[in-house]
Amino acid sequence: MNELAQIRRDAFAPVNTADVADAIITGSGLRIEIDRRRGRGAALNTSGRFEPLSRELVDDGWETLEDLPPFRTEVQVEKPRTVISRNDSPDIPFDRSINPYRGCEHGCIYCFARPTHAFMGLSPGLDFEAKLFAKPDAAKLLERELAKPGYKVRPIAIGTNTDPYQPVEKEWRIMRQILEVLAKADHPVMIVTKSAMVMRDIDILAPMAEKGLAKVGISITTLDRKLARSMEPRASTPSKRLEAVRALSDAGIPTSVLMAPIIPALNDHEIERVLDSAKTAGATEASYVLLRLPLEVSPLFRDWLLRCYPGRYQHVMSLVRSMRGGKDYDAEFGKRMKGAGPYAWQIGRRFELAAKRLGLNLARRQLNSDLFVPPLGTGVQLSLL
Structure with missing residues (x-):
């Protein structure tokens, strides 16, 4: 039997969803009741992987869980010494980025950045989307770093980890x-x-x-408003994102659409529709990323899938593992963004052909690094020369 036939056979094999639910929740704590987490993506709030103790909610019969308050967004101030992060990954087209916030109120269940909250002693689950960290001094720090002697100009990427335009930006205005x-x-x-x-x-x-000097990528994972509301509960609706593509394009801002992530058997059938809608709205470029499930993201995503799409659970996960060497995730450079195997190849070719048919990616816009003038604002050390 060839690999693709094996995938199809496994996808339709019977599954006991109750057993799957037990496997996900065992050692991970109880799911948080919907009234407490309304409008959130995750249903679990397990302790971070670096914590010496693992805490679990247990209903002792005295209605203690019902007495707990709902999860509300809390924002703490973070005061880093630098704001530009560097990387040397061969999988991404930039070597520096800025993240105005830690955590993201959008609550996307598949977000690959969730595990970073463990470094703060918090859960990658509900804590990631409810306990945020803002960097109000980011602009001053950036000004100081850009003014350093010997600074070499390269495009700075923003929004590659957590979204700079998440709801709290309305109040904090750090991105602006x-x-x-x-x-x-x-x-x-x-x-x-x-x-x-x-x-x-x-x-x-x-x-x-x-x-x-500027280009914007709008991430559109689906045009299905119900699916978007479930897996990206506090992000803009698909129609509002397309509206943003149109407004940016009309203003002369190069705009691309990023379908990230593509989830097999869940939104991969929308590839052509998403690209067609984005092109109509004015996008000139398009790219995609396959679903990534590193560390704590895997149990969170599997729990969500079982809650919201139980009939597709085995099909989705069998296809995911077929593209990740039999695992939920493979972090190897060159594979982590696109996957491997026949199904991953099929997704790549469909995306490529749809983009070509629509005239997307005919010429990728390169940003200009020749106009840079080092800042001389407040807090910048002046030259002695």
């Missing part, structure tokens, strides 16, 4: 302050977001784009 610094210095920037709030900053981005 960062853009103001970059615009003043004529520094190139690439933005990725699931939020229509990016339209707020068109007044900054449009003049930057005219100089070849």
Whole structure:
């Protein structure tokens, strides 16, 4: 039997969903009741992997769980010494990025950044989307770093870990302050977001784009509003994201669509529809990332899948594992974004052919790094020369 036939046979094998649920929850704590986590993506809030103790909610019969308050978004101030993060990954087209926030209120159940909350002593589950960290000094730190002697200009990516336009940005406005610094210095920037709030900053981005300094990627995973509401509960609706693509494109800002993640047997049938809608809205480029389930993301995603789409659980997971060497995830460079095997190859070819038919990716816009002028604002050390 060939590999694809084996995948199909396994996908339709009978499964006891109760046994699967027990396997997910054992050692991971009880699911949080829906009234306490309304509007959130995760249903678990397990202790971080670095914690010496693992805490679990247990109903002792005295209605203690019912007395607990609902999860509300809390924001703490973080004061880092630097704001530009560096990387040397061969899988991504940038070597530096900025994350105005830790954690993300959008609550996307598949978010690969969830495990980073364990470094803060918090859960990658509900804590990730309810206990956030803001960096209000980010713009000042950026200005100082850009002014350092010997700074070499390369495009800065924003939104590659957590979304800079998540709901708390309305109040904190950290992203806008960062853009103001970059615009003043004529520094190139690439933005990725699931939020229509990016339209707020068109007044900054449009003049930057005219100089070849800005481009925006809008992440659209599905056009199914019900599916989006379930797996991306506090992100903008698909129609609002397409509206953002149109508004940005009309303002002369190069705009791409990012279908991330593609989930087999859940949203992969929408590849052509998503690209067609994005092209109609004005997108000029398109790319995708296959579902990634590192560390704590795997049990969180599997629990969500079992709650919301129990009939597809085995089919989805069997296809995921067929593209990840039999595991939930393979972090190997060169494979982690696109996967491997016949099903992954099929997804890649469908995406490539659809993009070609629509005239997407005919010319990828390169940002201009030649106009940069080091800042001389408050807090920047002046030269002695």
